[in-house]
Amino acid sequence: MVAQIMFIYSLNRGEIADHYQSLAIMIVIYSNVNQRLIFRVALGLTLILTAAYLAVLLPGHSPFVTKIISSVLVISAGYLSLMANRRMEQDVRQIFLTRLRDQLRREGAEAVAKLDALTGLPNRRQLDETVKKIWAEGEGDSLVAVVMIDIDHFKLFNDRYGHVAGDTCLKRVAGAIATELRNMDDVAVRYGGEEFLVLLQQTDQSMAVRIAERIRRQIEKLAIPHELGGFGVVTVSLGVTAGPTATHCITELIAGADTALYAAKRGGRRSGRLS
Ligand code: GH3
Ligand code: MG
Ligand code: MG
Secondary structure, eight states: OHHHHHHHHHHOOSGGGGGTHHHHHHHHHIIIIISOOOHHHHHHHHHHHHHHHHHHHTTSSSOHHHHHHHHHHHHHHHHHHHHHHHHHHHHHHHHHHHHHHHHHHHHHHHHHHTBOTTTOSBOHHHHHHHHHHHHHHSTTOOEEEEEEEEETTHHHHHHHHOHHHHHHHHHHHHHHHHHTOOSTTOEEEEEETTEEEEEEETOOHHHHHHHHHHHHHHHHHHOOEEGGGSSEEOOEEEEEEEEETTTOOHHHHHHHHHHHHHHHHHTTSSTTSOO
16 A cells, blocks of 8 residues: 555656655554554564655655655654554553463462362362262263272370370371372362361272271371371271162262261271271
């Protein structure tokens, strides 16, 4: 368009031709501001348009003063619209970065809110989400097992060794539980104070019992001293239930595992640890 304008200018000897620079200015503003070309492209285009304009204007027929004024106007329009283009590009980048940072912060905060602060295990909020997903995706043919784990005589442990040692014990027990989970889909959750829940997918009762026994032995192997616990080291009692998602909701499975757990507790914590 600038080439066309300058071509017409070179043919037109009338006074009106001296004002053609206003059209070139509009084209430069349009490409730099309205089209929002990326800065490098806008800069290159502005240089080419300005050079083309000046190449025709300066040797042309207009009076000297007109040439100076037109040149200054076109160059100023190019410079100012390029500055506007650059500012807009920076603003867009800034908005993008701010949004990205906010999103990452939000996602980070959400992830942290689903973790237990002491043990680093997922908490009940995360459990609720996982449960919703399993029951929604299972379409009735999924087999799920729940293992409830409760540290034996933990109150006595706190009384004997103090709360800080109690916290350390909880962390170590949580770590032992987590390391015993082999399947990516299995989840270990800190369910309450000294209670943990393990959710096993596509696992039947006998398999769940074997996994629970593995967890129990692993915790015993930690050999955390517990003088008042009755066994010399920290032990846990466990309860297991399994069932298809089609006929069991999570509340039923947890209630079943809980009943089994308390039967194990009543059974003396040693002999009936698994039910
Ligand atoms: P049982 O063998 O029947 O399970 O007895 P218990 O003493 O383990 O059970 P009880 O429910 O009487 O006591 C649980 C204790 O767990 C009491 C509470 O102070 C302790 N506890 C709960 N959460 C935490 C925690 O975050 N840190 C520490 N150090 N102790 C905790
Ligand atoms: Mg308890
Ligand atoms: Mg307990």
